[in-house]
Amino acid sequence: xxxxxxxxxxxxxxxxxxxxxxxxxxxxxxxxxxxxxxxxxxxxxxxxxxxxxxxxxxxxxxxxxxxxxxxxxxxxxxxxxxxxxxxxxxxxxxxxxxxxxxxxxxxxxxxxxxxxxxxxxxxxxxxxxxxxxxxxxxxxxxxxxxxxxxxxxxxxxxxxxxxxxxxxxxxxxxxxxxxxxxxxxxxxxxxxxxxxxxxxxx
Numbered sequence: 039x040x041x042x043x044x045x046x047x048x049x050x051x052x053x054x055x056x057x058x059x060x061x062x063x064x065x066x067x068x069x070x071x072x073x074x075x076x077x078x079x080x081x082x083x084x085x086x087x088x089x090x091x092x093x094x095x096x097x098x099x100x101x102x103x104x105x106x107x108x109x110x111x112x113x114x115x116x117x118x119x120x121x122x123x124x125x126x127x128x129x130x131x132x133x134x135x136x137x138x139x140x141x142x143x144x145x146x147x148x149x150x151x152x153x154x155x156x157x158x159x160x161x162x163x164x165x166x167x168x169x170x171x172x173x174x175x176x177x178x179x180x181x182x183x184x185x186x187x188x189x190x191x192x193x194x195x196x197x198x199x200x201x202x203x204x205x206x207x208x209x210x211x212x213x214x215x216x217x218x219x220x221x222x223x224x225x226x227x228x229x230x231x232x233x234x235x236x237x238x239x240x
Contacts, residue, residue, distance in 0.1 A: 062168030
Protein backbone atom coordinates (compact mmCIF):
# COMPACT_ATOMS: atom_id res chain seq x y z
CA UNK A 39 0.00 0.00 0.00
CA UNK A 40 1.73 3.09 -1.28
CA UNK A 41 0.48 5.50 1.40
CA UNK A 42 1.70 3.28 4.25
CA UNK A 43 5.35 2.82 5.11
CA UNK A 44 5.34 -0.82 6.18
CA UNK A 45 9.09 -1.23 6.54
CA UNK A 46 10.01 -2.41 10.04
CA UNK A 47 6.33 -2.43 11.03
CA UNK A 48 4.55 -5.32 12.70
CA UNK A 49 1.55 -6.18 10.55
CA UNK A 50 -1.36 -8.30 11.78
CA UNK A 51 -4.00 -9.70 9.41
CA UNK A 52 -7.05 -11.22 11.10
CA UNK A 53 -9.62 -13.42 9.38
CA UNK A 54 -12.74 -14.81 11.05
CA UNK A 55 -12.87 -17.84 8.72
CA UNK A 56 -10.91 -19.40 5.86
CA UNK A 57 -11.49 -17.44 2.61
CA UNK A 58 -12.35 -14.05 4.18
CA UNK A 59 -8.84 -12.65 3.79
CA UNK A 60 -8.42 -13.92 0.23
CA UNK A 61 -11.77 -12.49 -0.89
CA UNK A 62 -11.20 -9.15 0.82
CA UNK A 63 -7.47 -8.51 0.46
CA UNK A 64 -5.71 -11.47 -1.17
CA UNK A 65 -3.80 -9.24 -3.59
CA UNK A 66 -2.79 -6.81 -0.86
CA UNK A 67 -1.63 -9.66 1.36
CA UNK A 68 0.54 -10.91 -1.50
CA UNK A 69 2.01 -7.40 -1.87
CA UNK A 70 2.89 -7.35 1.85
CA UNK A 71 4.42 -10.83 2.03
CA UNK A 72 7.97 -9.47 2.19
CA UNK A 73 7.08 -7.73 5.47
CA UNK A 74 6.19 -11.07 7.08
CA UNK A 75 2.67 -10.21 8.23
CA UNK A 76 1.24 -12.32 11.05
CA UNK A 77 -1.92 -13.96 9.71
CA UNK A 78 -4.44 -15.40 12.17
CA UNK A 79 -7.65 -17.21 11.21
CA UNK A 80 -10.08 -17.56 14.12
CA UNK A 81 -12.14 -20.48 12.79
CA UNK A 82 -11.17 -23.47 10.66
CA UNK A 83 -14.57 -23.59 8.96
CA UNK A 84 -17.03 -21.31 7.19
CA UNK A 85 -20.31 -22.98 8.18
CA UNK A 86 -21.93 -24.27 11.34
CA UNK A 87 -21.72 -27.89 10.19
CA UNK A 88 -17.96 -27.68 9.76
CA UNK A 89 -15.98 -28.55 6.68
CA UNK A 90 -12.81 -30.54 7.24
CA UNK A 91 -11.71 -30.08 3.64
CA UNK A 92 -11.55 -26.33 3.86
CA UNK A 93 -8.51 -26.49 6.15
CA UNK A 94 -6.56 -28.02 3.26
CA UNK A 95 -7.91 -25.38 0.90
CA UNK A 96 -6.75 -22.66 3.28
CA UNK A 97 -3.29 -24.21 3.43
CA UNK A 98 -3.04 -24.30 -0.37
CA UNK A 99 -4.25 -20.74 -0.67
CA UNK A 100 -1.74 -19.35 1.81
CA UNK A 101 1.05 -21.35 0.16
CA UNK A 102 0.29 -19.60 -3.12
CA UNK A 103 0.48 -16.25 -1.35
CA UNK A 104 3.72 -17.24 0.37
CA UNK A 105 2.73 -16.34 3.93
CA UNK A 106 2.54 -18.33 7.14
CA UNK A 107 -0.63 -18.39 9.19
CA UNK A 108 -2.09 -19.60 12.47
CA UNK A 109 -5.56 -21.10 12.73
CA UNK A 110 -7.49 -20.91 15.99
CA UNK A 111 -10.45 -23.17 16.84
CA UNK A 112 -13.49 -21.00 17.42
CA UNK A 113 -16.68 -22.36 15.87
CA UNK A 114 -18.35 -20.49 13.06
CA UNK A 115 -21.35 -18.43 14.21
CA UNK A 116 -20.40 -19.13 17.83
CA UNK A 117 -18.03 -16.18 18.29
CA UNK A 118 -20.72 -14.39 20.28
CA UNK A 119 -20.35 -16.98 23.04
CA UNK A 120 -16.58 -16.49 23.21
CA UNK A 121 -16.18 -12.72 23.03
CA UNK A 122 -14.00 -12.54 26.14
CA UNK A 123 -11.61 -15.21 24.84
CA UNK A 124 -11.45 -13.64 21.38
CA UNK A 125 -10.74 -10.22 22.83
CA UNK A 126 -8.00 -11.73 24.97
CA UNK A 127 -6.42 -13.30 21.87
CA UNK A 128 -6.47 -9.90 20.16
CA UNK A 129 -5.12 -8.14 23.26
CA UNK A 130 -2.03 -10.35 23.02
CA UNK A 131 -1.31 -8.72 19.64
CA UNK A 132 -1.24 -5.15 20.97
CA UNK A 133 2.35 -4.64 19.88
CA UNK A 134 1.17 -4.54 16.25
CA UNK A 135 1.62 -1.35 14.23
CA UNK A 136 -0.91 -2.02 11.46
CA UNK A 137 -3.98 -4.24 11.71
CA UNK A 138 -6.18 -5.57 8.89
CA UNK A 139 -9.50 -7.10 9.87
CA UNK A 140 -13.14 -7.49 8.94
CA UNK A 141 -15.32 -4.46 9.66
CA UNK A 142 -17.27 -3.66 12.79
CA UNK A 143 -19.96 -2.55 10.32
CA UNK A 144 -20.26 -6.00 8.73
CA UNK A 145 -23.63 -7.70 8.70
CA UNK A 146 -21.94 -11.00 9.57
CA UNK A 147 -21.84 -11.36 13.35
CA UNK A 148 -18.48 -13.18 13.50
CA UNK A 149 -16.92 -10.51 11.31
CA UNK A 150 -18.45 -7.71 13.35
CA UNK A 151 -17.22 -9.15 16.65
CA UNK A 152 -13.61 -9.16 15.41
CA UNK A 153 -13.91 -5.66 13.98
CA UNK A 154 -15.35 -4.25 17.20
CA UNK A 155 -12.67 -5.92 19.31
CA UNK A 156 -9.88 -4.60 17.10
CA UNK A 157 -11.29 -1.06 17.23
CA UNK A 158 -11.58 -1.20 21.03
CA UNK A 159 -8.23 -2.82 21.78
CA UNK A 160 -5.96 -1.44 19.03
CA UNK A 161 -6.92 2.17 19.73
CA UNK A 162 -3.40 3.46 19.09
CA UNK A 163 -2.83 1.51 15.87
CA UNK A 164 -3.55 1.92 12.18
CA UNK A 165 -6.64 -0.17 11.36
CA UNK A 166 -7.95 -1.07 7.92
CA UNK A 167 -11.11 -3.11 7.50
CA UNK A 168 -10.94 -5.10 4.27
CA UNK A 169 -14.01 -5.42 2.09
CA UNK A 170 -16.59 -8.09 2.80
CA UNK A 171 -17.97 -9.22 -0.55
CA UNK A 172 -21.07 -10.85 0.95
CA UNK A 173 -21.90 -8.99 4.16
CA UNK A 174 -20.31 -5.60 3.68
CA UNK A 175 -23.25 -3.54 2.47
CA UNK A 176 -22.86 -1.22 5.46
CA UNK A 177 -19.11 -0.72 5.05
CA UNK A 178 -17.85 2.75 4.23
CA UNK A 179 -15.13 2.23 1.64
CA UNK A 180 -12.70 5.14 1.70
CA UNK A 181 -9.35 3.61 0.75
CA UNK A 182 -8.19 1.81 -2.38
CA UNK A 183 -5.07 -0.27 -2.99
CA UNK A 184 -4.13 -0.78 -6.62
CA UNK A 185 -3.11 -4.25 -7.80
CA UNK A 186 -0.98 -5.24 -10.75
CA UNK A 187 -2.07 -7.87 -13.24
CA UNK A 188 0.14 -10.48 -11.57
CA UNK A 189 -1.17 -9.62 -8.09
CA UNK A 190 -4.74 -9.90 -9.36
CA UNK A 191 -3.96 -13.33 -10.81
CA UNK A 192 -2.46 -14.47 -7.50
CA UNK A 193 -5.64 -13.37 -5.70
CA UNK A 194 -7.71 -15.37 -8.18
CA UNK A 195 -5.56 -18.47 -7.72
CA UNK A 196 -5.89 -18.21 -3.95
CA UNK A 197 -9.68 -18.01 -4.11
CA UNK A 198 -9.86 -20.82 -6.65
CA UNK A 199 -8.36 -23.21 -4.09
CA UNK A 200 -11.69 -23.17 -2.23
CA UNK A 201 -13.48 -25.68 -4.44
CA UNK A 202 -15.79 -26.54 -1.53
CA UNK A 203 -17.24 -23.03 -1.77
CA UNK A 204 -18.02 -23.01 -5.48
CA UNK A 205 -21.74 -23.22 -4.78
CA UNK A 206 -21.66 -19.71 -3.30
CA UNK A 207 -22.46 -17.09 -5.92
CA UNK A 208 -19.76 -14.70 -4.71
CA UNK A 209 -17.17 -17.45 -5.29
CA UNK A 210 -17.90 -17.48 -8.99
CA UNK A 211 -14.89 -16.03 -10.78
CA UNK A 212 -16.96 -13.28 -12.37
CA UNK A 213 -18.32 -12.10 -9.01
CA UNK A 214 -15.06 -11.48 -7.18
CA UNK A 215 -13.04 -10.52 -10.26
CA UNK A 216 -15.64 -7.96 -11.35
CA UNK A 217 -15.47 -6.37 -7.90
CA UNK A 218 -11.68 -6.01 -8.18
CA UNK A 219 -12.06 -4.48 -11.63
CA UNK A 220 -14.82 -2.15 -10.40
CA UNK A 221 -12.66 -0.94 -7.52
CA UNK A 222 -9.80 -0.43 -9.96
CA UNK A 223 -12.01 1.63 -12.28
CA UNK A 224 -12.95 3.88 -9.37
CA UNK A 225 -9.33 5.02 -9.16
CA UNK A 226 -8.76 4.97 -12.93
CA UNK A 227 -6.77 1.77 -12.77
CA UNK A 228 -7.34 -1.83 -13.80
CA UNK A 229 -7.51 -3.63 -10.46
CA UNK A 230 -7.83 -2.63 -6.82
CA UNK A 231 -8.99 -3.83 -3.43
CA UNK A 232 -11.03 -1.49 -1.24
CA UNK A 233 -10.80 -0.86 2.48
CA UNK A 234 -12.52 1.02 5.24
CA UNK A 235 -9.78 3.05 6.93
CA UNK A 236 -10.82 3.09 10.57
CA UNK A 237 -7.73 4.74 11.99
CA UNK A 238 -4.44 6.05 10.61
CA UNK A 239 -1.46 6.55 12.90
CA UNK A 240 1.36 8.37 11.15
